[in-house]
Amino acid sequence: MKKSETKIFVGIGVLILLIDILLMKYWVSIIEPYSSMSVGIESYRPRIFIVNILIGMITFLIKKRFSILFFVNTIICYLIFSFFWNSWIENHPYSQTNYHFKIENRNLRLDISENPNTYGIYELNQNPNDSLKIIEMGMNEKKGDSIILKWWKQGENFEMYFYKNKLIGFPENPKGIEMKKQE
Incomplete structure (x- = not known):
């Protein structure tokens, strides 16, 4: 391999690595994994492996020397994806807030x-x-300083709102229920 071919080879390798980093980071941000979903990483890893092997095989038919980059990339993508997956979980920890309220002698x-x-x-x-x-x-969705609580029942979508420690739209008392935060 000539010096100019080596530069092109390394340049393409670095370009593939940068594209991998951007794609893996974007993909993990779409998935938004959480701690109890850690086992789920195993369902995504084969996809990474298969895509890189297919690209490597196509590249092998076109330019054999560059196909090596995609076969090596199979392992690198696997590691990059695992890094971003674990990083997301560490930077987005699970948290839960509990509120108590009463309706007709029911806690x-x-x-x-x-x-x-x-x-x-x-x-x-x-x-x-x-x-x-x-x-x-x-599911809940934060909108400004309120939280929209969404649920589905027999194909219909319903919503309640949680705003300033008040639950609005609860079917048994739709006007609003004062909540007490549990410490």
């Missing part, structure tokens, strides 16, 4: 989670064998 609790953005409303029963009854669960 209820609202749990709002971050990473993943979910919520749950539970009834707290006095019976120790069945101390928690799920009322509803869904």
